Amino acid sequence: MSASASPAAAAAAPSPKRGAISIRGITRIFAGSVPAVDHVDLEIHAGEFFTLLGPSGCGKTTLLRMIAGFETPDEGKILISGRDMEDVPAHKRAVNTVFQSYALFPHLNVEQNIGFGLRMKGVKTPERKKRVDAIMEMLQIGQFATRSAAQLSGGQRQRVALARALVNEPEVVLLDEPLSALDAKLRNELQIELLRMQKRLGMTFIFVTHDQHEALVMSDRIGVMSKGKLEQVGPVLDVYEKPKNVFVAEFLGLSNIWPITSSGAHSAASPIGELSIDAPLNGANMAMIRPEKIWIYNDTAAPKDRANLFFGTVREAIYMGAATQYRIELAGGHSVLAFDTNNQATERSWRPGEKVAVELKPDNIMLISP
Amino acid sequence: MSATAQTEQEIEAGRQRLRLWVTSGPGLVWIMIFLLIPSAVLLGIAFFSADDYGAPVLPFSVQPFQQVAGYSLLGWDPGNITIFLRSLGQAGIATLVSAALSYPLVFFILSRPEALRPLLLLFIVLPSWTNQVVRTYAWLELLGPNAPVSWVAHLLHAVPPDLGLAPGSFAVTTGLAYNYLPYMIVPLYASAEKLDWTLVEAGRDLYASGVRLFWHAVFPQTLPGLLSGIIFVAIPAFGDYVVPQLLGGDKALMIGSLIANQFTETPDWPYGAALTIIMLVFTGMGLVGFRILTRKLGGAEEATI
Amino acid sequence: MIPRGVRYALSGISWPLYALLYTPLALVAYYSFAPAPNEAGHSLHAYNVLLHDGAAFTALRRSLILAIGSAITSTALGTLLGYGLCRFRSPNAKGVLAHLPSLIIYTPIIMPSLVFGISELIFFNLVHNATGFLSAGLETMIIAHITFQVPYVALTVYARLAGLDPYLFDAANDLYANGLKSFLYLIIPVVQPAIIGGFLLGITLSIDDFTISFFTAGPGSVTLPIYIYGAIARKGISPEINALGTLMIGTIITLALVHFFITRHRDRAGQFAARGNIT
Numbered sequence: 014m015s016a017s018a019s020p021a022a023a024a025a026a027p028s029p030k031r032g033a034i035s036i037r038g039i040t041r042i043f044a045g046s047v048p049a050v051d052h053v054d055l056e057i058h059a060g061e062f063f064t065l066l067g068p069s070g071c072g073k074t075t076l077l078r079m080i081a082g083f084e085t086p087d088e089g090k091i092l093i094s095g096r097d098m099e100d101v102p103a104h105k106r107a108v109n110t111v112f113q114s115y116a117l118f119p120h121l122n123v124e125q126n127i128g129f130g131l132r133m134k135g136v137k138t139p140e141r142k143k144r145v146d147a148i149m150e151m152l153q154i155g156q157f158a159t160r161s162a163a164q165l166s167g168g169q170r171q172r173v174a175l176a177r178a179l180v181n182e183p184e185v186v187l188l189d190e191p192l193s194a195l196d197a198k199l200r201n202e203l204q205i206e207l208l209r210m211q212k213r214l215g216m217t218f219i220f221v222t223h224d225q226h227e228a229l230v231m232s233d234r235i236g237v238m239s240k241g242k243l244e245q246v247g248p249v250l251d252v253y254e255k256p257k258n259v260f261v262a263e264f265l266g267l268s269n270i271w272p273i274t275s276s277g278a279h280s281a282a283s284p285i286g287e288l289s290i291d292a293p294l295n296g297a298n299m300a301m302i303r304p305e306k307i308w309i310y311n312d313t314a315a316p317k318d319r320a321n322l323f324f325g326t327v328r329e330a331i332y333m334g335a336a337t338q339y340r341i342e343l344a345g346g347h348s349v350l351a352f353d354t355n356n357q358a359t360e361r362s363w364r365p366g367e368k369v370a371v372e373l374k375p376d377n378i379m380l381i382s383p
Numbered sequence: 384m385s386a387t388a389q390t391e392q393e394i395e396a397g398r399q400r401l402r403l404w405v406t407s408g409p410g411l412v413w414i415m416i417f418l419l420i421p422s423a424v425l426l427g428i429a430f431f432s433a434d435d436y437g438a439p440v441l442p443f444s445v446q447p448f449q450q451v452a453g454y455s456l457l458g459w460d461p462g463n464i465t466i467f468l469r470s471l472g473q474a475g476i477a478t479l480v481s482a483a484l485s486y487p488l489v490f491f492i493l494s495r496p497e498a499l500r501p502l503l504l505l506f507i508v509l510p511s512w513t514n515q516v517v518r519t520y521a522w523l524e525l526l527g528p529n530a531p532v533s534w535v536a537h538l539l540h541a542v543p544p545d546l547g548l549a550p551g552s553f554a555v556t557t558g559l560a561y562n563y564l565p566y567m568i569v570p571l572y573a574s575a576e577k578l579d580w581t582l583v584e585a586g587r588d589l590y591a592s593g594v595r596l597f598w599h600a601v602f603p604q605t606l607p608g609l610l611s612g613i614i615f616v617a618i619p620a621f622g623d624y625v626v627p628q629l630l631g632g633d634k635a636l637m638i639g640s641l642i643a644n645q646f647t648e649t650p651d652w653p654y655g656a657a658l659t660i661i662m663l664v665f666t667g668m669g670l671v672g673f674r675i676l677t678r679k680l681g682g683a684e685e686a687t688i
Numbered sequence: 689m690i691p692r693g694v695r696y697a698l699s700g701i702s703w704p705l706y707a708l709l710y711t712p713l714a715l716v717a718y719y720s721f722a723p724a725p726n727e728a729g730h731s732l733h734a735y736n737v738l739l740h741d742g743a744a745f746t747a748l749r750r751s752l753i754l755a756i757g758s759a760i761t762s763t764a765l766g767t768l769l770g771y772g773l774c775r776f777r778s779p780n781a782k783g784v785l786a787h788l789p790s791l792i793i794y795t796p797i798i799m800p801s802l803v804f805g806i807s808e809l810i811f812f813n814l815v816h817n818a819t820g821f822l823s824a825g826l827e828t829m830i831i832a833h834i835t836f837q838v839p840y841v842a843l844t845v846y847a848r849l850a851g852l853d854p855y856l857f858d859a860a861n862d863l864y865a866n867g868l869k870s871f872l873y874l875i876i877p878v879v880q881p882a883i884i885g886g887f888l889l890g891i892t893l894s895i896d897d898f899t900i901s902f903f904t905a906g907p908g909s910v911t912l913p914i915y916i917y918g919a920i921a922r923k924g925i926s927p928e929i930n931a932l933g934t935l936m937i938g939t940i941i942t943l944a945l946v947h948f949f950i951t952r953h954r955d956r957a958g959q960f961a962a963r964g965n966i967t
Contacts, residue, residue, distance in 0.1 A: 418807065
């Protein structure tokens, strides 16, 4: 087969899809410190909304900057749409970035800011004007066209920054915590808007954030980073429901985590007592359950025949509108965190001091590594 | 792999160094050639002997420094010490005067509407942009023997009838304070502008009188600006040339004129260079002293290159 | 913040101080309108004399060549210097070498101008004796003026660049601008006000200076300040000198005010619109 393959045939071979990113063994070490990004492998599919999630200093921004071309990896390769980016400088990559500070040019007005990339690429005025107008229309910022960046509010600047990236029709859009400077209401609005734009344009979006809620809301898939390494990559639901380890479980939402020692095929000893667990134990030594997966009963009304039923006393009840978060101290002195939705709050709620029973269903208990 | 990573970074660092030198090199080299080397030469000359025309010749000698200290063929003469002390005194008084005038001016500007403040500040700085000679000789007209101010001084028996307030020490001090006032105002304004008024409000309950309130709640906060201002005024005032030359006359000779004379009227380069070294040592000590003081007082670091 | 009584006191002290600042300058102007010989009343006689004073005009021409020539060169050198230090200096460089640029930049600012001037005098003298080049004259004055202007221009440009969002450079790069295009389409336009400011500052410093000019000038390079100084030393203050001084003061004050109101108007327009929009 290889004998018959001519160079022409090889060139015609189906190339990986436009906007797919392949990161292989990427490492970046800043002089005299620990690696900021440490041998990261990651495949990002064409057209997906991918989020890099992690605490500040975990290397997510450095990874993003390497994809953009602002930083050069010390080791490893980055392929965008199948093309090795090693010798491609930032200004030649079909990748555009929305910066956390927006980085709008102070000497240009909105229209000129958005058109900057096209102008640098040599797109002539009538065509440029058409495309800039179209994107301004789409993002509803047409009425600010001749204002300078300093004259815009935070949300408007954000839209301009987004328009400035999207107008170039890049293969990949990189977003570095673009919503972190906005207030909560505006942030929610723009999250939805971003998502709508991404689905409509079909571009690959890589979104960097430290906000787990934002990551859950927006992403097709997320990658959780810590200390320069990717801890877990997967669809949002998988990562949330089946975190691989303690870091991911704790970073993404609240959780109850206990060390366990297996005492049978489907049972293990834990600090709160013997637990039945559906998943095969295979020598796992940590168990996790999300608070919303815990059922709460009045102690007298608890169904006595269930597995993993524990009795205790409510110590804290934090009313959060849609749900209430309870801290329940079990008989042995350990606490569990549990959520209960408030769809019947008037009938079903508990006050501190009340005796309750909690049920941890065996199929809801996940095994994780430390 | 890590070896190549190391070299990659080194190459990038090398590129960055090259860019740095291509852009900032010309300016830095210019200053080095046309100021650092010349001033090093000037200082070096202090260690030579002088020939009959005052030019430096070998052998090396400490005679210039002996001259500075006042020793000559004619024995010891306190003239130079007097001039040094007078320069210090006049620079000191000028600094005090400009500081004393700056406080009311700065707080006056701050008490005006924000939109007006830059203009009010500009009007303080403006005179210092006109030429040194013009704005200095202008004081001769105000303080000279026939000027109204001198009549008043005469009536008060402060000066003899045929002499005005200029030339003389009073005119020099006035001229120095006038010349360098903006150098005091600008840093003081910068720190007064950032004043934390909540501290002043808090102090209002503690201190009964306005003077004590100012002294305990306002003054400490303006100290960094004041200290910078003192440096910016005292150093150039100490070595000023134009003001004592135009307003000093013969009786108020200052170190600047003394040095300049060794290079113009009666050349003696080594002696002049030695005088320069002594002057620079004095200013250097002042500078270091004030820096230490500023640090100790926790003065705000200025934005510097 | 400031109690009413204190404010009145401050006004009471400050307005007379403002008046005092301008009294000497006003006197120069007043005496420039001295009566013509054998006549009474104010006149423009001194200005008329000045108009026919060839030496003064030559000095004016030299002053302008000196100011503009040195300011152009120092703006070029200083802009590059400020730009380079802001953009390309390694943030974690340590030791003497890392501080060297700052030391070099601050030397001309800190050095008393007398020492500055005498250093130049000796240096140019030695170089001329050794090589025959750089005899004292307009040429050496321009070199000296460039030397004291460069740091001020560099600091002005540096301050502007350092105050910018550092991601602007990445953003330009990200939007398909290579190094040269970034320089042309981002850095030059953004830094332009600082460059113009630096240039004007250079001219102001050049016109203000006497000491350094005095020690670097040659017999054939009398500029306005040296001309005035010489005239006062020879025959005291004359109405013509006052007329010349008045013209210098008037020009500087007018230019400064014009510059102030132009830049201020531009800034304020921006600020006003910004304030109106943030709701």
